[in-house]
Amino acid sequence: MNEEVCGLEPILCAPLLRRVDAELIGLLRELRPDEWDLSTVAPAWKVRDVAGHLLDTVLRKLSLVRDHCFVENSTIRSPQGVVDLVNRLNHEGVTVYRRLSPPVLIEIMETACRQSADFHESLDPFAPAVFNVSWAGESASLNWFDTARELTERWHHQQQIRFATNRPGIMTPELYHPVLDCFVRGLPYAFRDVEPPFGTTVQLEIAGNCGGTWLLKRRDSGWGFAGPSETMPVARVVIPQELAWRVFTKGIDRREALAHSSLEGDRNLGERVFHLTAIVG
Template identity: 80%
Template sequence: MPYKKTIYHNPHPMSDQISGTEPILCAPLLRHVDTKLIQLLRDLRPEEWDQQTVAPAWKIRDVAAHLLDTVLRKLSMVRDHCLVESPIIQSPQDLIDLVNRLNREGVTVYRRLSAQVLTGMMESACHQSADFHESLDPFAPALFNVSWAGESSSLNWFDTARELTERWHHQQQIRFATNRPGIMTPELYHPVLDCFVRGLPYAFRNVEAPLGFTMQLDVSGDCGGTWLLRKENAGWGFAGTPEANPVARVVIPQELAWRVFTKGIDRKEALASSSLEGDHALGERVFGLTAIVA
């Protein structure tokens, strides 16, 4: 039976609440983010479609084409079980090469569409995508694992949260490029940040430290939160209780955080605009987290 229960992620995270330890149940938010995307695309002036974004290889029409391609691809593969290719993935680089090729091919095709045609197709696809993700049991196994978090298998809630980050941050790229207001609300942005940060344990997997060492990440702003990464016997993981004296503390403004984790800002610029306390070498590892496959 399809999963019917509707659960929203806490839209108003408390400033003293520790994030990172609970499932991100955000399926209904996909519909809200994509509704804003459709309106954004309809509001773009013709000349804005060819403006450059923070993604060096993509103009706005390319980002829009990518968003259309990925939602159609996800529906085809996951909902409709249409797997035309059976690639052999033997390494992380094989996966990166495959994803980059599929993205490149999709953008090449859909960037040729007019704004009206692309937006109309996007609206239809987004409605279907929202219906599909809301129907899933969030605790059932997902077809695809979240590779940038180091998982060999993932649950639907994580795959759906990953989808939310994609829809949110690519739309944000368009808004950023055209100087339009972002969609930085606690309801929509905090779950995105929470999902991004779930990649930290994997990013720290090769960092040697004594047991109990704790690194605190704060994303400042009303959409942000606090995450505690602690070294345990099994490796680095998230802690749910506050630490009085973390070995390192990193504070990233919420305006920059999404760019830090999606390769949208130079590392030196990000460090200069953030705050590090304690063990700087440990804290700087946060800026190596890339929560996208690229």
């Protein structure tokens, strides 16, 4: 486990996209024909649907952000409008790309992933991103956060396929810790309506060699991450790393996640951690 307090530094992970996608291509190539139709933890999606979604999102990002190709104009008036739009686009993409044969999908995926990695590595990480990270409550984001968000998408959907097909995961500190760190950056937004006394701290520990410790502190301006403190946190939550990715991507029932985690101190504050959803839709 990462022993330093996390959440305080930018997540500079663009080169990891290429590595995660290489693992994806290798995984898809070794799937048996029957495994493409296995169910996953994503409701209503089989393995072929998740693979289709991964192809759709990388092509969509290249088209919109790299190539500035906006075919349809969408007016979004609320956070729910973002969810509705993303859900519609995801549904449309899966409907199309699930029809591809595995060899065709894999060949297109390999090309698209290579271009995506090239593009993200070319970006200035501290320049404004085209799209904000909405699940973290940001109205504007920097490229490093958008790229980290992209890594979480590529990693956790691949993990859904691995989980469904009983393949080993890619839970290595180098690849998984940045994913967890990005997920947890949504905690201040998840706590936005919780108003305990100023100075209140909540500690989240994700247990395992890929995990870490995050200290969330209530300040005058709202919740944010803090460095080591001599003050005891009013709530301490410990989630096993094997479970954490499912907790933050709606891949496990909240009550089941709580049953397999540890919570000390103020239960209401601690349980709020499990309300974090680090995906759109």
